Amino acid sequence: MRIEKLIVKDFRSHSLTKVNFTSGINLIIGQNGSGKSSLLDALLVGLYWPSKPKDLRKEEVLRAGGKSTEITVFFEKDGVKYQLHRNITRGMAFAKYYDGSSWKHATETSQKAVRDWMERLVPYDVFLNAIYIRQGEIDAILESDESREKVVRQVLGLEKYENAYRNLLEVRKEIERRIKSTEDYLKSTENLDELIVEMERELSNALKEINELSPQIPKLEKELEGVERKLKELDALEKEINSLRLEVKEREGNRKRLETKLEELEKRIAEGRQRLHELEDRVKEFQRLKEKAELYLRLSDFRRRYVDEKARNEKLAENYRAQISAIEERLKELSELEKRLRGLEKERDKLERKLKGLEKDARAYEDARSLSSQLEDLRKRLKLSRGEIEKFIEEIEDAKKRKEEIQAELNEINGERGGLKNLARERNRAIMELKKAKGKCPVCGRELTEKHRKEIIAKYQAELKDVSQSLKELDERERELRSELVKIEKILKRERELIRQKELLDQIAELEERLKGYDLEELRKKAEEYEGVKDELSRLEGELESTKAELEKAKALEKKRTITGEKLRLIEERLRKLDEELKEMGFSEIGELDEKLAELEPSYKRYLELRNSEEEFEREKSNLDRLKLELEEVKSSLDAESRALKERMDELSKKEKLYSMEEHEKTREAFASLREELAGKKAQLEALERKRDETMENLRKLKEERERRKEKAKELEELKKARDRVQELREKVRRYKAMLKEGALAKVGEIASEIFEELTEEKYSGVTVKAEENKIRLGVIYNGKERGLGFLSGGERIALGLAFRLALSLYLAGEISLLILDEPTPYLDDERRRRLVDIMQRYLRKIPQVIVVSHDEELKDAADRVIRVSLENGVSVVKEVELGV
The missing domain is CATH 3.40.50.300 (P-loop containing nucleotide triphosphate hydrolases)
Structure with a gap:
């Protein structure tokens, strides 16, 4: 990737x-x-x-x-x-x-x-x-042997082999489970052949019984059909008679209920006429009290509004008067602040002049402090004295000269090595030609004898031995020179650091010279005085700002006093208007109004009691008319119900003459007996057919199970072979993981040793890596001895x-x-x-x-x-x- x-x-x-x-x-x-x-x-x-x-x-x-x-x-x-x-x-x-x-x-x-x-x-x-x-991974490596082992497992991918080892164990367990299951199955199915013979015998018996029972069922079905037809006719007649009897009984009840309802309606109509007469008197009294009730409501509403508004406005007026008094007191206090403001402004001008005079010294003190801080920082970074630097520079110059000498000598060695290798190739080629040559010598052209051939080959072989020795000497000299070159390179790598150290010395000298021009103690005192004056001026300016802010409030307070006075005037005007409204109602004070309300209150309460009388009168009148109509309807229904009752009683008498209960019961018993016998025969036949089908299905399954048992026996042998193969593979994975981890850690140790030697300037000669159970231990070689990380x-x-x-x-x-x-x-x-x-x-x-x-x-x-x-x-x-x- x-x-x-x-x-x-x-x-x-x-x-x-x-x-x-x-x-x-x-x-x-x-x-x-x-x-x-x-x-x-x-x-x-x-x-x-x-x-x-x-x-x-x-x-x-x-x-x-x-x-x-x-x-x-x-x-x-x-x-x-x-x-x-x-x-x-x-x-x-x-x-x-x-x-x-x-x-x-x-x-x-x-x-x-x-x-x-x-x-x-x-x-x-x-x-x-x-x-x-x-x-954080470097820290994890150093944290503990266990965490180091975890990192190694992840990086080298050892977990996949561990997973494979565990998974193969699960595979083996699954195979063993299947072996056990198969063995249990084979043991449980040992008597299959005996079961198959028994099933075939049961099937033969069931087929014989089915053939004997099948012809009996159609005869019983035909006989049952005739009895069922007669039973249905008698059932229908019985049902019709019962229905008529129920209807006669229901109509007799209806007629009785209508007669009772007729008496009840006549009674309710008489009571309604009496109630209507009483309500008519209450309506007339309600009309007489209406005017007094309306006056009571009007005066009551006015009194509630008068009391509420007067109390609310008097409270507001008292509040506004208190606000005006407080504002006038505050305005008197603010007039004293103007004198304080003028004094603060004079003091501020004085401090500003003093601060300006100290500002130059304060800046100079800050510059001196900055130079001192820089000087301290540079001194911390300085690791060498000027004499050490000059000494190391001389060493570096000598190293550069020696490096040039070594490079020149290495070039000479390479040239000399090339000449020797060419000579060796020529002599080897000549030896090969001499061994093959016949007739004249390929070297000198003379007649080639066997003695002459051996002499020349021996001579060339001696020369090759000398060439080989010379090449070894050149290789040894080159190794010496390159080893020396590595040490020289280490010295040359310090050149950059020496240049930095020299620059630091120059900067330190320059800063020390600049600091000589400052009197730090005097400047410190001036700077402290400067900061004190600065703080005092800041405090004074804050007080000035707050004083000015307070004085600005005076205008707002005067405006607020004017607005509050206007609000008070409006409230007082509202109170005056309320008293005028009371007089317009015909009362000089609230007590007179209360006396009038007490006088009207009984009439108002009676008025409230009678306020629904008109609605009740109309409702009662409507109810009486409805009852009269309902009375006429009940009389009509009673006549119709009486006629219908007589018709149903005549019809019931005719049907009862055609029906015999004894005949009906005999027919019902015959039908039940035949139906039960037929159902038994059918159930018996169905059971036999079901047994036949189940036996045939079971017989088929047993034969299939017999074939499956043969396959399971073969499968058992294959499972046992597979278990052995999985166990063998699991052991191979375990051994391979161990070999891989051991080989990988050995190679990792070699590479880590090379890198660690360079990082520590060859102070340590190697790194040791040892694998233990769930741990990887790291160590180092120092002076030929293994040391732990604590060293x-x-x-x-x-x-x-x-x-x-x-x-x-x-x-x-x-x-x-x-x-x-x-x-x-x-x-x-x-x-x-x-x-x-x-x-x-x-x-x-x-x-x-x-x-x-x-x-x-x-x-x-x-x-x-x-x-x-x-x-x-x-x-x-x-x-x-x-x-x-």
């Missing part, structure tokens, strides 16, 4: 970012918080959303102020180009592949379909464990963790084409970061594409392509950096 392009929109701090990736080492660099690691998160989200990564949620990825989070990843795998797009906010996604002429959809356009497709192409666990080295310093522990994790990925370099490193340099010191550059150049180039995210500028020296991320106005901006800049 190789990443070609990443396009991110409204993701965290990225508004619209496009990043192109090439083969080789791609470095994404920027300060912390600039948004560089967000690009890796966007890559994970783009490839595996929504189920992975689990620690990211939709609401966390949308940029503040953004509208829609979108991610597009272009990548190549196994020679095919792919494009994967997701709109996280809208829940949309698609995956496409390029067929050489156009882009075509690889799966359905949904988040789940695209996620499942990507999991099949590159599983998430493979991507996260083999391809992507996260920030290492903090920086060395980090270097070892980084070396071990890089070794895991480099072990897989032949299987993976992409490696992603997220911040590989945290906690590494300057020297180890510089060494990491060399390691990346030598080792990581074995992997076709590497993407590194870091804030360390030094890693640019190892990169083929540099992408810088910065934060501008809260938005991440991505720019490509030219190498060497």
Whole structure:
């Protein structure tokens, strides 16, 4: 897999970012918080959303102020180009592949379909464990032997073998379960042949009984049909007689009810006439009291309104008078504040003049403090004295001269080696020709004798031996020179740091010289006085502002007093009008009105008692008319019911003469007996036929079961063979996993040793990796002895963790084409970061594409392509950096 392009929109701090990736080492660099690691998160989200990564949620990825989070990843795998797009906010996604002429959809356009497709192409666990080295993974390696073992299992893919080992156990258990089930089945079906013979005998008996019973049923059916016809005739006559009897009884009841209702209606009409006469007297009394009741209501309403409005307005008037009094008191207080304001303004002018005089000294003190802080910072960064720097510079100059000498000598060695190899080829070719030659010698042209042949071959072989010895000596000298060259390179790598240290010394001297021109103690006193005056002036200005604000309130208070006075006048006018209205009603005070209301109250209460009398009179009159009409209808119904009753009684007498209950009962008994006998015969026949069918079906199943039993016996033998094969395969998987882990850890240990030696300047001569049950122990070789992690310093522990994790990925370099490193340099010191550059150049180039995210500028020296991320106005901006800049 190789990443070609990443396009991110409204993701965290990225508004619209496009990043192109090439083969080789791609470095994404920027300060912390600039948004560089967000690009890796966007890559994970783009490839595996929504189920992975689990620690990211939709609401966390949308940029503040953004509208829609979108991610597009272009990548190549196994020679095919792919494009994967997701709109996280809208829940949309698609995956496409390029067929050489156009882009075509690889799966359905949904988040789940695209996620499942990507999991099949590159599983998430493979991507996260083999391809992507996260920030916290180095710490996990160092945390414990158990956590280190977990990382190794994930990266090397050992879990799939462990899963296979466990799954094969489950397969074996399933096979054993099926063997047990099959054996139980065969044991339970041993007597099948005996059951089949018994079933065939039962079938023969059932067929014989069916043939004897079948002719009897039609005879019984014909006899039952004649009895049933006669029974139906008698049933119909009985039903008709019963119906007439019921109707006669019902009509007799109806006639009695109508006679009772007639008496009741005549009684209710007499009572209604008496009630109507009483209601007529109540209506006349109600009309006489109507005028007094209306006067009572009018006076009562006026009194309620008069009392409510007077009480409310008198309360408002009292409130307005209190407000006016308070306002006048406040205005008197504000007149005193004007004198205070003039005094504060004079004091402020005095402090401003003093502050202006101290301002220059305060600025000078701040400048001196800034220079002192810079000087302190530079001194902390300084690690060497000027004498040490000059000494190291001399060493570096000597190293440069010696490097040139070594390079010249190596060139001479290469030339000399080439001449010796050419001579060796010539002598070997001559020996081959001599061995084949006949007649004349191919070397000197003389007659070739066997003695002469042997002499020349011996001579050339001696020369080849001398050439071989010379080549060995040249190789040994080259190894010595290259070993010396490695040490010289270590010295030359310090040149950049020495230049920085020299620049620091020059800056320190310049700052010390500038600080001599300041009297820091005097300036400090002036600065403190300046701050004191500044605080006092700030307090005074605050008091001035509050005093002015208070004086501004005077105008508002005068306006409020005028408005409140006008409101009071209106309230008093309303109270006067209420008293005038009382007099217009004919009362000089409220007490007279109360006396009048007490006088009218009894008439009003009687009026209320009689207010429904008119409606009751009309209702009673209407009810009486209705009762009279109902009386006439009942008389008419009673006559009709009497005539109908006589007709039904005559008809019933005729039907009873035609019916005999004794004959009816005999016919019913004969019908029941025949029907019961017929039903028994039919039930017996059905039972026999059902038994026949069941026996035939059971017989068929038993014969099929007999054939199935033969197949099960064969299947049992195959299952036993399969169980043995699964157990054998399970053992092979266990042995292969152990061999793979042992071999992989040995190779990883070799690679980690090389990297760790370089990171620690060859202080340690190797790394030991030992696998135990659920543990992987790490150690180092120091002075020929193995040491534990507790022997290492903090920086060395980090270097070892980084070396071990890089070794895991480099072990897989032949299987993976992409490696992603997220911040590989945290906690590494300057020297180890510089060494990491060399390691990346030598080792990581074995992997076709590497993407590194870091804030360390030094890693640019190892990169083929540099992408810088910065934060501008809260938005991440991505720019490509030219190498060497």
